[in-house]
Amino acid sequence: MNRTMTDSGLYRFTILATSDVHGQIVPIDYRTGTHRMASLATLGTMIRKEREAAPELLLIDNGDALQGTPLAHYVSRLSSEAQIHPIVAAMNELQYDAAVLGNHEFNFGRELLDKAIGQSAFPWFSAGIADQTTGEPAFGKPYLIKMLNGGSIKAALLGVTTHYIPNWENPEHISGLVFHDALDSLLSWATRIREEEQPDVIIAAYHGGLERDLASGEPTERLTGENQGYAMCQAAKEAGIDVLITGHQHRLIATEIAGVTVVQPGTGGQALGKVEIVFELEHGKWIVKEKQSELLLPDERTIPDARVMEGMEKAEAGTQIWLDQPLGYVTGDMSVGDPLTCRLADHPFLSFIHRVQLEASGAQLSVAALLSEQPSGFGANVTMREVLANFMFPNTLIVLRLSGRDIRAALERTADYFRLAGDGSPIVNPAYIEPKPQHYNYDMWAGIAYELDIRRPVGERVVKLECGGEPVADEDSFGVVMNNYRASGGGDYEMFQGKPVVKEIMAESAELVADYFRRYGTIAAECDNGWRVIY
Structure with a gap:
């Protein structure tokens, strides 16, 4: 004044x-x-x-x-x-x-x-x-x-x-x-x-x-x-x-x-x-x-x-001392070079996140996203600095009981992330960029095999959805682990709101990842290629 x-x-x-x-x-x-x-x-x-x-x-x-x-x-x-x-x-x-x-x-x-x-x-x-x-x-x-x-x-x-x-x-x-x-x-x-x-x-x-x-x-x-x-x-x-x-x-x-x-x-x-x-x-x-x-x-x-x-x-x-403490090692490539590429098909870094979530929860299926706007993944030597660079939010995990119908609706919501450029290449839906970036609202799943055909109209893009080699029916039931933000319906995932909670894991995701490295020491970068985006 x-x-x-x-x-x-x-x-x-x-x-x-x-x-x-x-x-x-x-x-x-x-x-x-x-x-x-x-x-x-x-x-x-x-x-x-x-x-x-x-x-x-x-x-x-x-x-x-x-x-x-x-x-x-x-x-x-x-x-x-x-x-x-x-x-x-x-x-x-x-x-x-x-x-x-x-x-x-x-x-x-x-x-x-x-x-x-x-x-x-x-x-x-x-x-x-x-x-x-x-x-x-x-x-x-x-x-x-x-x-x-x-x-x-x-x-x-x-x-x-x-x-x-x-x-x-x-x-x-x-x-x-x-x-x-x-x-x-x-x-x-x-x-x-x-x-x-x-x-x-x-x-x-x-x-x-x-x-x-x-x-x-x-x-x-x-x-x-x-x-x-x-x-x-x-x-x-x-x-x-x-x-x-x-x-x-x-x-x-x-x-x-x-x-x-x-x-x-x-x-x-x-x-x-x-x-x-x-x-x-x-x-x-x-x-x-x-x-x-x-x-x-x-x-x-x-x-x-x-x-x-x-x-x-x-x-x-x-x-700074805490950030540089060594946690473990990675064999193979778990780095994220291009986040868009990581969102088009199964990737070792996301596969690792799913492994951590599934072990911590005992759930059948896992949902995860790249949370950072500039995700790096992990190099060969992993410290707390790398963990917190990728898991900056103090999210915890929740296991929900979801139907096949819920899962299909969630995948359709996820598939809306993409649009096609004039040359047919995938680009990000502007709604996920403006007025603020919301890339963290694009989910990737483990435990199911699925394909998203982004050449099709929004709402009709899930062209494959299987579990254990069998098509997922609307009435099928699964325990699905995800972070607490998504479990509440955050990111316009309304199909998750009010669903039965099977289990809550109150440890933060960053701590779960750090403990996973402490427990196993060396982690292999691998994925099962269970899903892809078609364009």
Whole structure:
């Protein structure tokens, strides 16, 4: 917030926002150990520069800060060195005013989350997440009031989180919580704030994204309620919302929708969202005269903030040692050169994942996907670094009881991943790339033999489906292991929702893979070529 009054009697107010930092505090690529430009430490230098120009600015994190990098994994699972969570320490150092809870904040359970919140010098909140017993917001008052310009201007910051979390999260991690519709919660609380606090401006920080094309308003995804940012903007006038900070989709957006100024600053410290609001005093009341959003991006000249980097040294050193511990060896080729090729036919890396899942679960069939946007597979010498590069989410495994009909429907959903180029070669359906990459929603199966003919219309592409050499009938029943995200129906796999749970394996996938290497030492790269895509 800029306390400087312009010569024309206007007051200029600055908001800075980060979102989806995902534990990327230091500028390092954990897969390779090399330097990367984006990080919270890099943005920290930019934040301090902005603070010099606007000493009262409002600094917000819009969720998904505590999970995402090996550092975050190490700190949450293994490190006993740090008295304070290093990610929180970095945010404290940069003097955040508030943080909104993201869906990934729950990934490591409530104990770690509550500890991190308790160590924070700023509040965490969300209007739509309620205590099941009291019905009140579970993390305290879901908004913050800031007095500006010597107390003459009142700004309200309201936080809200996508209510789709129960569709993804381990139920134990969200026990006792109720997730109300984010749009309804935002509008209800904004109206209440407007009536009770009478602010001059309302800023909404929503850990969720935009479900429609910004220009045309046409849906860019199936309207499940996971992302409601566009609808929020359309309804904002009635509730008096002036600014909407968004996230979750990892997009770079600075625009205006239906009169609402919108910003979304990417992921991993990719950009700093900035919103400037100009107030003008009219008849004794401050009125929002102008609003504008922009994205501030670091470049190769941006030096990471020294104090943030210094505060991370101990945890970072421990993380690097842990990452380089040897786990086992691979004979043959288990590397992933071209992810598209890996998705066209059975591959040794996916076959290995299935072996781990099937052994851990005792299931008959296995479902898995390439989770990383840049999957590497495994080289000859496997360390925890390679494991976490491929298994960055703290997913657990669930065995569902599925029918042959369910499996066929799931394969048809998977087959929608492909389109054909003009020359007949397979390409990725644009819906899996924009508005955000969703390659992790393409599944590959083990235990069945199948063929997907992508020359055929969507919904009619499964041309072979067998188990043990016999066609799979709709009424056949199977125990199928998959990660908890998919078992909940995540990725629009609605055919899995509500199916009987046979077994739950609560160990994370990364730990299961690491233990598999520790147990067997050397793994042969092999596959049975049980499926293929025809084009």
